[in-house]
Amino acid sequence: MRFSLFTSLAMFTLGLAASLGFDYTDEYAHIGNNTYHYLRAEPASTKKYAGTALLVHGWPDMAYGWHNQISLLTSLGYRVIAPNMLGYGQSSRPAALEPYTHENLANDLSQILQTVLKDGEKGIVVGHDWGAAIVWSLVVRHSQLFKAVINLSVPFFTPAPEYVDLADAIEAGQRTFQRYMLQFRQPGMENRFQGAEKYRHMLRAIYEGTTVDGQSGINNTNGFNFDVLDHMQVAPFLPQNMEDIYVREMTSQSDLPVGLFNYYRTAKLDWEDDIAWQNNGGSWQIDIPSLFVCGKKDQFVPCQSAQGMERNFKDLQKFEIDSGHWIQIEAHDKLNEIIRYWIGSLKCHKQ
Numbered sequence: 001m002r003f004s005l006f007t008s009l010a011m012f013t014l015g016l017a018a019s020l021g022f023d024y025t026d027e028y029a030h031i032g033n034n035t036y037h038y039l040r041a042e043p044a045s046t047k048k049y050a051g052t053a054l055l056v057h058g059w060p061d062m063a064y065g066w067h068n069q070i071s072l073l074t075s076l077g078y079r080v081i082a083p084n085m086l087g088y089g090q091s092s093r094p095a096a097l098e099p100y101t102h103e104n105l106a107n108d109l110s111q112i113l114q115t116v117l118k119d120g121e122k123g124i125v126v127g128h129d130w131g132a133a134i135v136w137s138l139v140v141r142h143s144q145l146f147k148a149v150i151n152l153s154v155p156f157f158t159p160a161p162e163y164v165d166l167a168d169a170i171e172a173g174q175r176t177f178q179r180y181m182l183q184f185r186q187p188g189m190e191n192r193f194q195g196a197e198k199y200r201h202m203l204r205a206i207y208e209g210t211t212v213d214g215q216s217g218i219n220n221t222n223g224f225n226f227d228v229l230d231h232m233q234v235a236p237f238l239p240q241n242m243e244d245i246y247v248r249e250m251t252s253q254s255d256l257p258v259g260l261f262n263y264y265r266t267a268k269l270d271w272e273d274d275i276a277w278q279n280n281g282g283s284w285q286i287d288i289p290s291l292f293v294c295g296k297k298d299q300f301v302p303c304q305s306a307q308g309m310e311r312n313f314k315d316l317q318k319f320e321i322d323s324g325h326w327i328q329i330e331a332h333d334k335l336n337e338i339i340r341y342w343i344g345s346l347k348c349h350k351q
């Protein structure tokens, strides 16, 4: 069953490469109980091999959302590995919470990366949104695999000494910009997005689509507005062709996005993992060159939330750019310019 599903999807994806503007192969990694589907793109043949870059998408993006950066990186001589994370597309969709903890996802990614790195080679890793949070876990726990890290939107902080549930924090007037997560983490949220049409409407809301009269389908206070969700128009940051790809891939295995909202439900498990890591002598210090880019108009992860993150870094560069949450799509020219400049500057570092 699974084999035939993958075969038919592989045929369908042949046409995808052309519409996304870069060549890639679909590959699958079996890790523990799960399968990850990832895109693999090879460096331009005219370029000297520069290294491997791992791109970790956020919520509810997919590997295809990196298309502008994949083109840039292959043109700079990089091999690119862009997985669809658990819960997305052709990758596994476990219903349990544990597979989605940052530590478990980071461990999975380290294994995917190791299947492609040459002996002793170190990679570059880029994360956006939840992908950035997972990248943080990955870089501290598997530092030997990396020479540089780029994070978009989500800043890095060490765990608080006591766990504070989001509901309590908001009650106390903190983290109010994350209030929407109280809705996202509710049991059964997946059921509200069953089937291609509902899923399409969700994507439209998140990529900043509106109704004809300009109402948005989501905000950071209340989360989704189910009264208007079915009336979303195509979103500015997810054009129709991309939307079709996302919907088709997401409904390929099941018409329920099983596990998708688990990304909003692991906070306590992640905190426990981090405290355990710390108690076992794990370090939070990041010594490799790090780039952090945030969008000045991002209502879900405002740039101010990154204040003070420098303290755990030896070599961090921060950029605030004129963009909302979907930096890699909305401000792709500016972001690519920063990445190109910053990757160029890496050559000056002693590795």
Ligand SMILES: *[C@@H]1O[C@H](CO)[C@@H](O)[C@H](O)[C@H]1NC(C)=O
Pocket (backbone or CB within 6 Å): 032, 033
């Ligand atoms: C894999 O699944 C089995 C059976 O559900 C479970 O007992 C085991 O813990 C899982 N392994 C991992 C690594 O999650």
Ligand SMILES: *[C@@H]1O[C@H](CO)[C@@H](O)[C@H](O)[C@H]1NC(C)=O
Pocket (backbone or CB within 6 Å): 218, 219, 221, 222, 223, 224, 225, 226
């Ligand atoms: C957020 O959306 C809700 C509807 O879901 C609406 O009632 C509320 O006014 C909106 N809040 C802001 C700050 O726009």
